[in-house]
Amino acid sequence: MSFSLNVQQPLFQQVCIIGLGLIGASLAQAIKDKGLSKRLVAVDKHAPSINEACQQGLLDAGSSVLSDVVHGSDLIVIAIPVQAAQAVFVDIKKAMDSGQLTSDCIITDVCSTKVNIVHAATAVFEELPIGFVPAHPIAGAENSGYHARRAQLFVNHSVIICELPTTSYQAIADLSALWEAVGASVMMMSAEHHDAILAHTSHLPHLLAFNLVEQLASHDDNLDMFRYAAGGFRDFTRIAASDPKMWHDIFFANKSAIVSALDEYSVYLQEMRQLIIDEDSTALMGILGRAQAARRHFGHMLASTPYTDTSAMSASYIITPSNTVTGTIDIPGDKSISHRSIMLGSLATGVTHVTGFLEGEDALATLQAFRDMGVTIEGPTNGELTIHGVGMNGLKPSKTPLYMGNSGTSMRLLAGILAAQSFDSVLTGDTSLNKRPMERVAAPLREMGAVIQSTGQSGTAPLSITGRDSVGTPLQGTEYDMPVASAQVKSCLLLAGLWAEGVTTVIQPEVSRDHTERMLSAFGYDVTVEGNRISVKGGGTLTGGAIAVPADISSAAFFMVAAAISQNSELTLTQVGINPTRTGIIDILKLMQADISLSNKTHVGGEPVADITIRSSNLKGIEIPEYLVPLAIDEFPVLFVAASCAEGRTVLTGAKELRVKESDRIAVMADGLQTLGVECTVTEDGLIIEGKGTASQEGEINNNQPVFGGGHITSHHDHRIAMSFAVASLRASQQITIEGVETVNTSFPGFAELANHIGMSIEMHDSKA
């Protein structure tokens, strides 16, 4: 929410602020600056503050006695220490009884504890007034007093409003409007919940800060201690400069919640103490790593970045057309393999070192989930990770639902693993993931005896999984004939099969990516592959080791198409994974007569890799063979861009799966292509694209004519849509703007920088700025 000094319509006739300390005076200043009340009065025992506020024109009247100024107020804000509140309620009651105040006058406060405010009011009023609404702005500073006031103190801060059974709807609405007008966002919760939360998030940290400073100050050599105390001490204890009287009152006022927060803290502290004594490096790294990740993860969630709230999308690409790309580039690590390295590394015995890990949001969601289940994972640092495996039965229940962000692979593969664990779990995701079909894994898992519910609206997440301890029996092996060629469904069932009694066999209708099978073998687990029948026998173990993740061919695809459709271009993409279950993009581009060659073929971590060189090409429209669909499933958005630049029609069939990816990739791509002037027809299971490429003289590349116009495209929270239309700019006549490009980080952090490095012209804009 933005804050300006613009004067608004007054919301109140007269606001009376009791206490001109930091919060009271800041609120008074904000109300005055924004014209939110016709009159503003205040009560404070400190006469100089009242006099100065009146002289400066902040107040219309002020006094040390409530009855002098309160008459006619429709809002009273109590902004004094919590212990003094009861005496104020007595004065307010007198003013009501004498007719100075009406019975619906709003009475609120800004105190840091809420249950005792309710108790204080209850002790004074026989029946709580309908205008009584306890509230707490979560804003403050270590400076106190009238002179420290800042009208902007509440901007982008939260205010908790505690609704009581006696409070009128109008009082809540009017008070919320006031707080929102001064820049805050309002949340509702009960007084009890407020106190328990604040005990942990505010009162405990303040207590610890005071305590640490006291501890250092009481040392004989305290001068030296303070002289050499570096940034850590200063950062940690900044809040110990706060008002001691106020905190003294708060610690007593919220006594029971603070004592229980302190008890819990002592247990954690003792645990860390013991780990240091025992020199238990793995466990200590586990705690430190989890804490560091949690700190970042919470920041992420609270900032509502795409990892959580996709409605907060704000970044866009503004792309100026360019026509040539050249260079030799490294592409980030493979997403599918990165996910699996975390999963199998965590379940293995021993340590697994991963290199080339993709530090994109999807793979990081998997990593966070395993940290949440107690696995110690060091890194990632420059794509390197060290995973301290906990063994097949070492995962612990997560304290919170496991958050999978935008990642279908994380959710579906984890569903298989969690269905076999002893404990209950919940899997949830962002708005896009929570719309994607999950019964495709839940139903076959149920055939194995799993107790799993897709609790969303239509077979969708959140998934609630009951642990085997409650069910009482282990999973049973099964034979499952998959209706769709999905590597995620196959992998989910094979992973569940690791704990099942007997053999689990999955039969796939077409070949799909086989990274799970390969990596299980690399970890020493027997996997039987007979054509399209893949089986595992439950009860085995995994052994940790080294995993090198090759570059992701799905990310390389954007640059392969970029070079093919543009003029005078040549790109070499180094050491890209060319697992034959993933090379549909190469096969399809070759069928379209693209100039592609592979060199330096070798193996990385059990996966074949090669340098891929691709040059400007006169592409031809084709009918895409259906058997190639699962082998290029993620590459169709950018292949549609290639098809638009080809000579003649391209027809895709048998690709219904594209409708249930991060977006409906058939509909969304067709919309975008039409916006940019390409003719295409949507079919139930594919797309027909009328390519705009033109025939050329023998051997001549004719890629300098624009195919696309300019325009605005939205990503629909889908990374591959955003990157595909960025590639289209190489044949566009005008600027293309793509909204919602934060999502690119799910699979390809650094995409725009790399694209610019080879000659494209992408400017990143943050519309929040």
Ligand SMILES: O=C(O)C1=C[C@@H](OP(=O)(O)O)[C@@H](O)[C@H](O)C1
């Ligand atoms: O197993 C995997 O890592 C993936 C499988 C594919 O999904 P489906 O199995 O649903 O086709 C693919 O689209 C996804 O990006 C990654």
Ligand SMILES: C=C(OP(=O)(O)O)C(=O)O
């Ligand atoms: C479909 C994709 O991923 P996921 O299913 O893991 O969200 C993708 O990356 O294109």
